[in-house]
Amino acid sequence: DSGVTQTPKHLITATGQRVTLRCSPRSGDLSVYWYQQSLDQGLQFLIQYYNGEERAKGNILERFSAQQFPDLHSELNLSSLELGDSALYFCASARRGNSYNEQFFGPGTRLTVL
Amino acid sequence: GENVEQHPSTLSVQEGDSAVIKCTYSDSASNYFPWYKQELGKRPQLIIDIRSNVGEKKDQRIAVTLNKTAKHFSLHITETQPEDSAVYFCAAIGSSNTGKLIFGQGTTLQVKP
Numbered sequence: 001d002s003g004v005t006q007t008p009k010h011l012i013t014a015t016g017q018r019v020t021l022r023c024s025p026r027s028g029d030l031s032v033y034w035y036q037q038s039l040d041q042g043l044q045f046l047i048q049y050y051n052g053e054e055r056a057k058g059n060i061l062e063r064f065s066a067q068q069f070p071d072l073h074s075e076l077n078l079s080s081l082e083l084g085d086s087a088l089y090f091c092a093s094a095r096r097g098n099s100y101n102e103q104f105f106g107p108g109t110r111l112t113v114l
Numbered sequence: 115g116e117n118v119e120q121h122p123s124t125l126s127v128q129e130g131d132s133a134v135i136k137c138t139y140s141d142s143a144s145n146y147f148p149w150y151k152q153e154l155g156k157r158p159q160l161i162i163d164i165r166s167n168v169g170e171k172k173d174q175r176i177a178v179t180l181n182k183t184a185k186h187f188s189l190h191i192t193e194t195q196p197e198d199s200a201v202y203f204c205a206a207i208g209s210s211n212t213g214k215l216i217f218g219q220g221t222t223l224q225v226k227p
Contacts, residue, residue, distance in 0.1 A: 002157065031213060043158070043203060043217040056212035090157060099146045099207045100165065103215065105157040 004106035025093030050097035120218025137204035
């Protein structure tokens with residue numbers, strides 16, 4: 001157990017719908033990262049938040065958005081879902097927001113879009 | 115842009131043999147290189163990491179080497195055991211000082227008993 005929690009574990013929804021994935025970082029960690037893992041794309045960095053503010057963006061679609069709240073938990077919102085959005089979504093947390101910080105991954109949310 | 119190439123994509127060895135996975139990175143300013151192990155359906159877990167000011171690091175049966183000039187780094191697992199079977203990912207953190215990980219494509223390691 002890494003100390004990072006993610007809910008829900010599984011999510012099945014239809015195309016065009018909107019979902020919210022939630023992540024709670026380890027106690028004391030200020031940085032939250034979101035990654036998407038699909039079969040053909042591997043692990044792709046989506047977005048990073050540090051102490052409530054966006055720190056870095058990867059190949060995140062405009063249909064996707066995220067935020068980090070004052071209690072440091074983070075939510076990833078996926079809208080206008082397409083079949084290709086089906087993937088495993090991981091969040092990871094780290095003590096700080098820069099290099100040399102081990103990132104601890106949560107158990108992931110498996111999203112299936114039908 | 116930032117890119118990490120990982121080879122091979124699959125690797126099958128006999129128990130007790132060594133396994134080597136290689137990665138190359140594109141951003142010469144990358145300064146931190148972690149390796150993650152992911153078992154089926156589980157989260158990635160850090161197994162070893164190396165900083166750019168170090169050429170080699172060992173932890174029991176696992177070692178990582180880094181060649182900054184050639185921009186490549188490798189994972190070495192000795193005396194492999196069936197429980198080493200998993201997908202291994204290399205990663206690099208670039209110059210943006212954000213800590214975002216750029217992952218390689220992964221290597222599926224199978225250790226045959």
